[in-house]
Amino acid sequence: MLSSVKIKSAEKTVNAKNYDRYLKQHPNSKWFGLVKVPLGIYCIAGKDTSRHHALHKLGESPVVYDSVMSKNSLSNLRNALISAGYLKADANYTERRKGYKTNIEYTIFPGPLYSIDNIEWNIENPEFRKIVRNDSANSHLFKGMACDVNVLNEERNRIVKLLQNSGYYNVNRDFVSFVADTSAFSKNVSLLVNISFASGARDSVKAYTRYHIGKVNFYYNINEDSVENISKSQCDTVNDGYGSVVYSYGHAMLRNKTMLRNVYFRPGDIYNQSKIQNTYQRLGGLAITDFASVKLSEAECDSMHGQKNSADALTADIFFKSRNVNSISFELEGTNMAGDLGAAAALSFENRNVFKGAESFDLKLRGAFEAIKGLKGYNNNENYIEFGVEANLKVPMLVRPLQHRHRMSSIVNSEISLLYNTQDRPEFHRRTLTAGIRYLWNSWQNKLQHRLDLISLNYVFMPWISDTFRHDYLENTSSRNSVLRYSYEDLFIMRSAYNMVYNSRGNRSSRLLDYTNNSYRVRFGIETAGNLLYLLSHILHSEKNADGHYKLFNIAFAQYAKADLDFVKNFVIDSRNAVAFHAGIGLALPYGNALIVPYEKRYFAGGANSVRGWSVRELGPGKYRSKDGKIDFINQTGNIKLDVNLEYRTFLFWKLHGAVFADCGNIWTTRNYSDQPGGKFQFNNFFKQLAAAYGIGLRLNLDYFVLRFDGGMKAVNPYYSNSREHFPIIHPRFSRDFTFHFAVGLPF
Structure with missing residues (x-):
């Protein structure tokens, strides 16, 4: 063995x-x-x-x-x-x-590493020679480089792609070859790059022929095998406004303008392989698309229109198969919150081609009910009832650097959303209205994702609060601070935000287990709220409330700035083992028209994706500890966050994976609050308030998502100053220090 x-x-x-x-x-x-x-x-x-x-x-x-x-x-x-x-x-x-x-x-x-000290080019065709020399700045070859076959293959692919994008349809990898000449008394290599006609091409004439796009046919829901049976009467001519004509067949699912803007080539264009690929990808990414393909052929005669194509023309057949335009779905779920049973249902409708421009519109209706019992001092006949309606419209847009049809275009998806939600509880009634306009786009070969929230409006209205809840929580200053009171006041937020995510793996999911790629991910986000409203209020001398804050619709609007930075790195050990590292920081600052950052924009620590020795919202801020030792969802928030995590991941068997981890981090406030003693961030001692945890985990990899079970133990507890309780890693107590987490997806 x-x-x-x-x-x-x-x-x-x-x-x-x-x-x-x-x-x-x-x-x-x-x-x-x-x-x-x-x-x-x-x-x-x-x-x-x-x-x-x-x-x-x-x-x-x-x-x-x-x-x-x-x-x-x-x-x-x-x-x-x-x-x-x-x-x-x-x-x-x-x-x-x-x-x-x-x-x-x-x-x-290994012996000595041989390097290239001389590079010579042998290019038979003068047009090839001109094209390759004009792009020499992008060459992977240089004097002094190692004689690495992988780099030579990259150079071969670059040259082939360059020639194919210059019109040479029949060029393939066999056109490019390398000859390395070595000496018995030297570690230097003389490299000869040959670019010439290859036996894989049909003949030398076609090998060096520069092709252009002849006829372009767009087939809606028509199979390739059925093309010959199509009559001329089924054909529609589409003019792109620049003098080019595209022939359309079948029942048009898209407006002509939409169809044209997703096809990156026109009759008369020089053949460009990248444009063909971009057309295929762009059509395939539309919400209405089930299948899309582009087929090129060197047909010399157009049998349908009786036209004779030139010898250097390519016929482009685009086959587009659409999905069902409309769909309806229904979801039903049961809930059990601390013994209070309930149910929720959601009905969704989606139209994937609203205005025949591949726009996607979805409408969702949601209702929920929970039988609440045992609340002292409240109306026992009132239960929790929720109703919400949400509408979203997604519109694919085309942004050109210049208004010229030969320019490559980038795709931006715009989204318009509107949501209304109503919640009735024995303690209070809440109404929420949100609306927003955002733009999403990718760049750098889909490795860099952008999201711009141009404007986002959030209005919260509290029409009723019970006397018991108001007395026990909002007016009793000994039990809660202004953060709680602020969370149950009418609220208006008008914000703008930008988020960027760079993933070295491209658009592949970073939440799946990977033992093959030393990948990394960087996420950055920034948002501001209330600046424009504050400026207009100041100019117009708007009314202020008792706290000196400007009001809009009789509400003191929020004003703050927030920034987040996240980094994740995956280190592969072998095909079964990897180490993942994560570091994240965040800062949110209120100013101008606000003293406190809105509750939903504040940070919390602990939980399945933070320091796993604590439950969610159980840790911080700083060395603060709730008076009764229980989780204080309101006070245990902050506006500064720091998280550092290290996790060793290993494949066990079947679909099971294991992990051991160590976490470190906490949250802090930027101001002193009387009900959050020890919560303020201070440079000279914040490191003493860092919490640490360690533990083991089990992951069930179901291919499309991961079910995660983590058990964390406290290692350093900032609550306490005496060494015995401050370092539970030395004096562990399972009942006190252990926390179990269940989550979907990896922690980072």
């Missing part, structure tokens, strides 16, 4: 771990790199596979050592090193047997 496999390098400058993926055989996996639990599960099952089939499936059969695979691994290692520029590399391995166990150790000998 293969017990262990190690790989080392004879030279410190080469990291042997980078070549582990070229080994053909690995030993049985270990949980957290320590214990071969899957192998143990398999062995416990025994030989009776009919009775223990489930255990066999969950476990991992013993890896039997295969010497042929070891020899293949040596070949892979040598080839990988040579491809990286170590042209005289070698490798060997040693076997150590102890009983039935075999331990393998590979050693790589």
Whole structure:
């Protein structure tokens, strides 16, 4: 049985771990790199596979050592090193047997790294030569670089894409080849780049032919096999306003303008592969689209229109299949809040093509009921009733750098939303009205996502508050501070915000487990509220309330600024193990017309995505602790936040993954509040108020989402000053320090 496999390098400058993926055989996996639990599960099952089939499936059969695979691994290692520029590399391995166990150790000998000291170009076609030279600034090749095959492949792809985007339809990878000339007495390489006709092309004439787009056909819900049966009477001509005509067939699902703005090429354009790809992606991304494709052909005759195409023309057939325009869905759920049973239902309607421009409109009606009992001092005949209606309109827009049809365009999706919600509880009645206009777009190959909230309005109206709730919570200053009172006052917020997320993985989900990519993600957000209203109020000398704040609709509107920065980095160890690091900071400051940041814009600490030794909203601000030791949802908020997390993730078996983690962080206020002693941020001692936790977790990876179960233990508790309770990691007490979390998705 293969017990262990190690790989080392004879030279410190080469990291042997980078070549582990070229080994053909690995030993049985270990949980957290320590214990071969899957192998143990398999062995416990025994030989009776009919009775223990489930255990066999969950476990991992013993890896039997295969010497042929070891020899293949040596070949892979040598080839990988040579491809990286170590042209005289070698490798060997040693076997150590102890009983039935075999331990393998590979050693790589990279030798000298060969670098390119001379680059020559051999380009037969003068047009090719001109195009390649004009784009030389983007070349991956330079003198002094390592003779790396991966870089040469990148250069080949760049040249092929460049020529294809310049009209050369028949160019492929075979057109570009490299010849490396080495010397026995030197570590330098002379590189020759050949760009010439390849045997993969049909003939040399077509290989060097520069193509343009001839006829463009757009087929709505028509299969490729049915094209020949279409009559000329079913054809509609569409003029783009620049003299180009596109032929449309079938029942048009889109307005002509919408269809044209999502097709990046026109008759007469020089063939450009990137424009073809962008057209395919753009059409496929529309809400109404079920399937879209672009097919090019060198047809010399248009049988339908009796036209003869030139030899250098390409016919572009665009096939567009639409989804159902309308859809209706219904959701029903039950609730149990501390023994109070309830139910909620939602009815949704969506139209994916409202104005035949791929606009998406959805309308959602939601209602909820909860039977509330046991509230002393309140009307026992009144239960919780909620009703809400939400409407959203999404409009794909086209933004051109200049108004010219040959310019590549970027796509911006605009969203207009409107929501009204009403809540009736025995303690109070609340009405909420929100509206907003926002824009979303991607850039940098979909790695950078932008969201601009041009304007967002939030109006909260409290038509009724019970006398008991007002007396016990809002007017009793010994139990709550101004944050609570502010949360149950009429509120008006007019804000603008910008958020940016850069993900090195592109648009792939960052909330799924990944053991293949050393990816990272940066998120930045900034928002402000009330500035324009304050300026207008000041100019117009508007009325102020007793606190000296301007009013709008008899409400003191909110004014604040908020900024957040988040960083996540994934470090891959091997195909089963990775380490994830997260750091996040946030700051929200009230000013001008407000003394306090609105409750929903404040920060909280603890919970499944923060310091996991505490429940949500149980930690902070600073070293503050609620008077009765219970969670104080109102006071335990702040306007400064700091979170740092480190998590080791490992694959266990089947769809189960494990994790061990360490968290650190807290929240603070920027002002002294009498009911939040110890909550103010101070540079000279904030680090003493950092809370820390550690724990283990289990993740169930269901491919599209992850179910997460985490158990955290307090390690450093800022509540206390004496060392015994301040450092529960030294004196742990499970009943006091343990917190369990269930969540969907990874914490970061």
